[in-house]
Amino acid sequence: MEILFVRIDPVQEIAAEPATLDTLRDILRPKAVEPRASEEFLAMARGCGWPLVYDEKIPPGYVHCRPTPGAPPPLTDAQIADYLRALMPKEQPGA
Incomplete structure (x- = not known):
């Protein structure tokens, strides 16, 4: 069986x-x-401790890696860019 992973962060x-x-x-x-x-x-997968859930709505051969139901949605590209911009050192005057 071929298994295809569909990943949704986190x-x-x-x-x-x-x-x-x-x-x-x-x-x-x-x-x-x-x-x-x-x-x-195998080491990575065994160490994650993710819950494994049966979902009969998913087609055979597909595995969905998804947030826990009720978890907040992942950050948008704009939110990630704003976050990273906030981490960058501010340019010093006269530098």
Whole structure:
């Protein structure tokens, strides 16, 4: 089965239809031999502690990485730019 990830920042929940999520759980389950995923990916995925949620509305083979329901929406590009601008040092007069 090919699994496609659909990411919406910030990721706080992973949802997929039952068969796809079961396949993902199997991929992420620690095994003596890891034939399907890189060690780096497995270590990252196991360390996140994201809730895994069955969602029968998602097509087979797709995994949605999404905010927890009720979480605030992600920042817009303009909000991120304003935030980063505020972190930049102000230009000193006469410099």
